Amino acid sequence: MGDIETPSSTHPRQTVLLSVLPSKEFASSRKGMLLIAEVALSFVSFICFAASTAAAFVTFPLLEFLTALFLLFAYSIKFNERFKGFLWPLMDFLRCVTASIIFFIISIMSVSKYVDAASKAAGIFGFIATIVFALDFYLIFNELATFLKQGGGETNEEPSRQQGEFSDSDSD
Template sequence: MSEDRNKTTMEVDTAFLRSRRGILKLAEMVTLFVAFVCFAAASRPKYIAATALEFLITFLLLLLYMLKLNKRLTFFFWPLIDVFNSVFAAAFLIVLSLIALSTYTVKGTLGGGIVGLMSAVLLCADSVMLFKNITFNKPRNETINQGHK
C-alpha cells in the first residue's frame, strides 16, 4: 500500500533550484517581477501585461522542472520549448524595454525598462545555456538529464 501512495505523490526536485538553470530561472522571475512592479507603479497597462505574462510562463516552466512534470509529459520536447520561450521573450522584452526607456515620463517606466533589459539578458543566457545542452541526435532521456547540470 505504501508503494501505491508513493506513485501518486509528486516529487519536488530541490536540486534543480540549486543548479545553474534553476538559479537563472529564479533570477529571471525576480527581474520580471521587479519590472512588473515598476510598470504597475507607473500605470503602464501594456507593459504590465507583457511582464506579467512572461513572469507566469517562467513560473510555469520552473514548476514543470521542479515537479519533474517534464518527465511525465513526454509528448513535448520541453527543453526546446523553453529555448523558444527564452529567445522570443528576450527579443520581446528588449523591444518593450527600449520603447519604455525612450518614451518614459514617469520614473517607474524608466526603472521598469532598465530591469526589463536585465531580464532580457538573463533570458538570453538561459537560451544559450539550454541550447548548448540540447543535442538532437541523442535519445530523449539523455537530453533531459543534461538539463540539470
C-alpha cells in the same frame, strides 16, 4: 487540556509549504537559478510597469512571470519527465527567445518614450531580464546542439512505426 492544537500539529503546515517550494537540488542548479531570476525579474518588471505611465506594457511581464513560474515548478517536481511526448527543451528555448526579444523592445520603448521614474526602472529591469533570458536560451541552444551532434535527433524509427513496418529487426 483546553488546547485544541498540539505543538506537533505545525508539521503538516510546514510540509505543505515545503511541497510548494522548489526542491533545494533544483534551486541550486544552473537552470533553477536562471528560472528563479527570470521569475523575480519578470515580477519586478511587472510591478514597475503597473506603477508607471507605461502601463500598456504590463501584459507581457505578467505573462512571462506566470510561464516562468509554471516552468520553475514543472522542472522542480520533474513534471517534464512524466510527459516525454511534449518537447520541453524546444518550448523553453522558444519562450526564452521571444521573452528576450520582447523584453528588449519594451525596455527600449519604456526608457526612451516615458519620463517617470517607474518607467525608467521598468526599462532597466527589463534590460536585465533580457540578459538573463538571452543567457538561458544560449545555454539551452548549446545543450540542444550537443544533443543533436551526438545523434539524439535521429528519427529513422518514427516513419517506419507510422507505416506499420518494423524494419529495425529485419535489417539486422
